[in-house]
Amino acid sequence: MDLRFTPEEVAFRDQMRTFFRENIPADIRNRLGSGRHVNKEEWVESQRIMNRHGYAVPHWPVEYGGRGWSPIQLYIYNEEMMSENCPTPLPFNTHMVGPVIAAFGTEAQKAQYLPRIANIDDWWCQGFSEPGAGSDLASLKTKAVREGEEWVINGQKTWTTLGQWADWIFVLARTNPEARKPQEGISFILVDMKTPGVTVRPIQLIDGDYEVNEVWFDDVRVPYGNLVGTENRGWDCAKFLLGNERSNIARIGASKARLRRIREIARSVPAGDGALWDSEAFRHKVAAVEIELKALEMTQLRVVAAERDHGNKPNPASSILKIKGSEIQQATTELALQMAGPFALAYHDSNEEIPEGRNDLPDGFGWADTAAPEYFNYRKVSIYGGSNEIQRNIIAKAVLGF
Amino acid sequence: MDLRFTPEEVAFRDQMRTFFRENIPADIRNRLGSGRHVNKEEWVESQRIMNRHGYAVPHWPVEYGGRGWSPIQLYIYNEEMMSENCPTPLPFNTHMVGPVIAAFGTEAQKAQYLPRIANIDDWWCQGFSEPGAGSDLASLKTKAVREGEEWVINGQKTWTTLGQWADWIFVLARTNPEARKPQEGISFILVDMKTPGVTVRPIQLIDGDYEVNEVWFDDVRVPYGNLVGTENRGWDCAKFLLGNERSNIARIGASKARLRRIREIARSVPAGDGALWDSEAFRHKVAAVEIELKALEMTQLRVVAAERDHGNKPNPASSILKIKGSEIQQATTELALQMAGPFALAYHDSNEEIPEGRNDLPDGFGWADTAAPEYFNYRKVSIYGGSNEIQRNIIAKAVLGF
C-alpha cells in the first residue's frame, strides 16, 4: 500500500496543468471560473485546441485517437482540466456517442463520424429522456418504424441538454413494440437535426439560462444506416454509454476551483469591521466542505486504482461518487451564495456580456452576480443522471444486497 | 389572535413554579437536574407530596381527584414541573392505567385502584410490548385463557419500563385467538406482580443502568374481575391510553432545564485561555437548539390552544411534537457530551451514590459523569412509543393523505 502519486504521475499532473494553463485561452477559463457559462464558440474553440494536441478524446481506443492512458492518468487529466476551469470536451460527443460508435458502429460509421465528433465539427446531443418518464428510461414511447431504407421517427424527447446548439442527436427509439420486456425492442439511431420534422424548444431554467430542450420528432425520415449496433438492441448501447458516465461524476476538480475562488474573494467581502473571511463560522463551513472533498478525492482515487488493478470489477465505493460529489458541488454553491449576501439579489442574464469594469454593475459586486444562478442551477446535479434517491435505491440493491 | 399568556395564566405559572420549588425536596430536583436517575423512594416521595396538594393527577376526571384545569393549565403545570427538574408522577400510574380504569373500569375497580394509583401506593408497569413485535403491537402473542373465575396467563412481555420496581402490571393479552383482525380478541388485564408465575428480568441499557425488563407469565392465575372494560375489546383501552401520551411528549420543560444547565456549566469549563463558553461555535450550537425549542414551544401552544378550542379534533401540528421533541432532547444531550469533552470517558454507575465532594471524582469534573450515560440513554426517545420512522409513516398517512 502506497498512497502517494508516483513521480511519473506527479510529472504527468504538472504536464497537464501546464498544458491547460498555457493553451486554453484565459478569458474562457476566467469566464467559467466566475460561474458564467461559456458560449458555443468558446466551447468549440477549447475542444479543438485540446484535439489538436491529442487531448480531446484520450480515453477512446487508440486507433480512433485515444492515448492509452491509465485510469489514474485519465483521472489526473480530467481533474486538472476542471481545476483550471476549462470547458470539458462536450460529453455528448466524447463520452457518449463517440464511444458508442467506436464500440458498436460499422467501420464506415467510425470513419464518417468519429473524427468529426472528436473535433466537435458536429455538436451532438442526447435523445433519451421523455416527458413523464423521469428516471424510468425503459418506458420510452418515441417510435421508429422502418419503411424501406428509412426510419420514420415520431415522438418527443425532453431534458435534451444544449440541444439548441446541436447538429446531431442520438435517439433511443422503440423499434419493436411487441418485445416482451420494456428494455427490448429499442434501437439507437443517429439523426441530423436539420432533418425536416425535428423541432427544438429551449426550456428556461431557474437560473434564467437555457440549457435543456424539448425535441419533437414528427415523421422524421433518416437513412436506415443511421442505426448504430443491432436493431432492437439499442439498450446495450445505452447501458454501455451510461456506464461511461462514472469516471468524472464526482467533479472534484470543479469543486476545488470553486472553493479556491470563495477563499480568495471572501477576504475582500466587507463585513462589520473587517471582511467576511474574519468570521470563524464561515471559514469553518468552507473547511468542512474541503474535508469532505478531500475524503471524496481519496475515495475517487481508490476507485481509479481499483479500475487499474481489477478492470471491470468496480470498487463498491464508486457508487457513492455521484451522491457525495453532487452534495459537495451544491455545498460550494451554497457557500458562494452566503458570501454574496444581500448582493446576490440583483439579477443579470448570464447570456449577457458582462461589462469590463465590474464595479459598474448595479450591486457593486460583480462576482456576486453568479452566486444565485449557480446555486439555482446546481440543484440539477442531484437530479440528473438518476436522482440521488435513485442512486440510493441502486446502492441498496447492488451493493448492500437488499 | 393574541399570543401571550393571559394574566391569569401567568399567575398560574408562577403558582406552579413556586409550588414545585418549595415542596419538592431540593436534593431530588438537583439529582434529576444533574442527569442522574432518582431511586424508587424519591420518586414515590415526590409524587405523594404532589398528591397531598392535589397535583398528582390534575388531568383526571374531577370525581377521582382531577382539577378540571384547561389544557393550557395542564400544559403549564407539566412544563413547570419538568423545568424545575421534578420527577413527573409515574406515567404508568397517572397517564396510563389510572385513566383507563377511570374510563373503562367498574365502580368497584375505580374505588379499589384509583386512590392507590394516584398516591403511588402501588407502582404500576406496562405489559404491552413483546419480543419480536417492536412497533407492531397488534401482533401480540401473550394469551389469557379463562378458567372458571380466573384468567390463566402465559407469554412474555418486554421493554417493561421500571418493572423491577413494580407492584402491579397491566397486560394486553390475547383472549380470543379466533378473532378476524389482529387487534380484535385482546383484553386488558391487571396482574399483581407477586402472583406466582410472574418473573422479571431487568435488561441493562447502554447507559449502564437498569430501566426496562423482560416479564414472563407462566400459568399466572388472576381473578376474572381483573379484566378492565369488555372482554376482547382491550384494544379500545390501549388506543385510549396511547392517545393520552401526546400531551407532554415534546418534553419542552426538560429540554429547557438541560440547556440552562449547559449554559451555566460551560462558563467554567476550561478551554484554551478561557472557558468553553468563549467558543462562538459552541454557543451558536446551543442557541440553535434553543431556537428550535422556542419554535416547538409555540407549536405546542398552538396544539394546546386548539385542544381547548376544538376539543378532540387535534391540530395536525401535534403530529410533529414527538419527532421534533425527541430530536431536541437528543441534541441537548449531545451538547452536554461535547461540553464534557475528554472527561466524559470516565464511567460511574449512576446507581452508585455520588460522593458529596464532586471534585473527588477521578476525572475531576463531577458534572461530566452523566454526559455520556445521558447521551446513550436518550437514543431511546426516538425509538420508544413508536420510532420516529413510524411517526413519519403515521403523519404521511394521517396528515398528508398518502
Add this chain to the structure above:
Amino acid sequence: MDFEYSDEQRMLKDSIDRLIGPAYDDLGKRKATQAQGPGFSEELWSKYAELGLTALPFSEEDGGFGGGPVETMVVMEAIGRGLALEPYLASIVIAGNLLRLGGTAGQREACIPKIADGSLRVAFAHVERQARYDLFDVGTHAKKTDHGYTIEGDKSVVLSGDSAQKLIVSARTSSASRRDHHGITLFLVDADAPGISRRDFPTQDGQRGAAISFAGVDVPESAIVGTLDHGGELIAHVIDIAIAAVCSEAVGAMTSLHALTLDYLKTRKQFGVPIGSFQVLQHKAVDMFTALEQARSMTYFAAMMATSDDPRERRRALSAAKVQINNSAKFVGETAVQLHGGIGVTMEYRAGHYFKRLTMIQSLFGDTDHHMRIVDHAGGMLETV
C-alpha cells in the same frame, strides 16, 4: 392565548385570498407583467388600495386602518402563496411603517392619503455596498447647510427602488464612526430630485430593485423622518417589523410549495406507480411539513414580538424567528425541487419560482449566521417570553 383569527381578520384574509390568490396563477402572464412597466400589475395595486391593504398599517387618524403585525401577516402570507409581484413589503411594510412611526404630521398628511389610494409608492434607500447586514453601517452622509442638508452617497439593492416616486434615505449626520448606531438620520426625498440617479435591475426572484446614487442632493430640514441622529432606532424597529412580514411571506410560499409537492407526488407516475408511494419521498414530505409548521409557529412568535416595547427583546425574538424561517425555507425549497426532479428547475412551473423567492428571503435583512450572532449576544432564548 389565542391562535385564531378574529372575525375581522378572517374577513380580511378571505378578501385578500380572493384578490391575490389567483392573480399570478398563469406564469406566462406573470412573466409578461414582470417585463413591462414597473414589473408588477398597477391594476392589481389599485385593487390592493380598494381593499384598504395599502392603508393597513397607518393609524385611523391618518386615514389608515390601524392594522398590526397580525394583519400584515395575513397580507404577506397571501403574497407568499400567490407569488405576487406588488411592492407591498417595500412600500407599505417598510416605508409605510417608517412614516407611521417617524413621519411628521406634515409628511403623514402629504403622503399617507396617496399611499393609501395607491398613487404613491415609497422605497427605503438604506443598504450600502460595505454594510452587508449591519443596519447601522451607513457611509452616506448628510451635511448641514443653511437651508437644510446635502446628501452624498451610494445606496445598493434598494427593494422596489426602481419605480418608487419617493425615497426615504438613511444618512449619517454625526458620529465619527461609520458603524455607530447613533448619528443616523432618515430623510424623505422625491425620487427625481436633482442629484439622484437610479440604475434599475430585476431581482433573482422576479421583482425589481435599484442602485441609487445621491450626489449633492439638497433637502430641507422638514424632510427629516423621525429624530435627528436617532434614525438607528427607527430603522431597527421597522426592519424587525419587516422581518416578521417576510417570515409570513415565507410561510405562505412554503405552504403552497408543500401543497404543490404533495400534489405532484400523488399524481406523477414512474415505474407504473405514483412516486408518492415511495416511502422515502413520503418521509421527505413529512420533514417538509415539520419544517413548515415550525416556521409557522415561529412566525406567530415574530408577529407577537414585533410590537414589543423592549427593543432588545424584540430584536432577539425577530432574529430567532429569522433563523428558523431561513432554515425551514432552505429545507422546504431545496427538498421541493429535489422531489419534483427536472420540472422543479424550470421556469415553466411554479415550484422553481417559490424556491427562488424562498432562497432570496434567506438573505433579506440578515442571513442565518448574522441572526445567530444576535441571538447569542442577547443570551439565547431560554428566558424569553
Add this chain to the structure above:
Amino acid sequence: MDFEYSDEQRMLKDSIDRLIGPAYDDLGKRKATQAQGPGFSEELWSKYAELGLTALPFSEEDGGFGGGPVETMVVMEAIGRGLALEPYLASIVIAGNLLRLGGTAGQREACIPKIADGSLRVAFAHVERQARYDLFDVGTHAKKTDHGYTIEGDKSVVLSGDSAQKLIVSARTSSASRRDHHGITLFLVDADAPGISRRDFPTQDGQRGAAISFAGVDVPESAIVGTLDHGGELIAHVIDIAIAAVCSEAVGAMTSLHALTLDYLKTRKQFGVPIGSFQVLQHKAVDMFTALEQARSMTYFAAMMATSDDPRERRRALSAAKVQINNSAKFVGETAVQLHGGIGVTMEYRAGHYFKRLTMIQSLFGDTDHHMRIVDHAGGMLETV
C-alpha cells in the same frame, strides 16, 4: 498509488483477524473479562505478543518489526471490529511510539524487549484537568534537583493507566506560560514509584483508565524521553500517529456495525415483512455506507500522512481525518442504534457496544470543533497533497 495490502500485510491481517476476530464474540465472557484483573484478557495479550503485534512499531535493531501506519491500521481495524479490550492503543501505539521516537538507547534496551514479549505495559500520563484538547497545556511541572527532577502535578483520564507498570509523564521544565508548546519534557517512571497515586476507573466504552497524581516524584536525568524542553514536538507527532490509529479502529467498528445492521434489517420482521424491505431504512443503510466509505478513504489519507516529515502538513491532515471520522462515527453509530430499535440500546447486543466505543472515539485526541480549528488555521485542505 496503490491501495492494496502487500502480501506481508495481508498475512498480518489474516492472522490478526483469526486472533482478535472471535475473541469477544461472546458478550457475557467479555463482561466477565472486563470485571476482573486489568479489565482485559492477559492471555490474549500474550498472544498479541506471540504474533509480534506488541513489537510491531519498533525498529528491527530494537527487536521490533519496523511496522508503519499501515500495519498499525491493520491491527487497529481488527481491534475495532472485534470490540477488543486490550490496551494496544495506549501501550503500543502511544507509549511505544514515544519510546521509538524519543527513547534513549538505555530506555529502549530496558523496555522494548519486555513490551515486545507482553510483560511490560506503559501508559502516557498527559491530559490534565484544565487542558481539554490542548496538547501543550501542561501544568504538571518537573523541578531540577541535584539528582534529576522532581515531578509534581495531576493527570486526568490516563488511558489504560490503571494497570501499566511504567508511565511516560509530561511535565513542564521551563517557560512561564502553562500553554507554551516549548518547555515540556517527558519522563519515564515506574508506576509504583514513591509519590505516585492512581485512582482507577472503568471507561464508558468498557475499557479502563486512571487519574494519576504525582506528589514529589523523584526521577533521574536518564528518565527523560526525547529532548529536554522539546517534548511538545514528540507529543504532537505521536498523537498524530494515535489519531491515525483510532481512525482505523473506528473504521473497523463501523464496518462491523454496518454489517450487523444490514443483517438485522434483512432478518428482523415486523408487520410480516423484513424491516429491510422499507425503503427509508434501506436509504439510511446506504447513507451509513457512504459515511463509512468516506471515513475509510480518509483513514488511508491519515495513515499516509502520519509519517510526513512536515509537522504542519501532518497535523492538518490528521485533524481533517479526525473531523471526517468523528462525523462518520456519529452518524453511523446513532443510525445503527436507531435502525435496531430497542435492542440497540441494550448491553446485551453488540450494536450498543460499537456505538459507545465510536462515541468515545469522537472525543479522543480532540473533538470536531477542535480539529476544525486546526484545519482552518492551517489554511484549509485545498492545497494539501
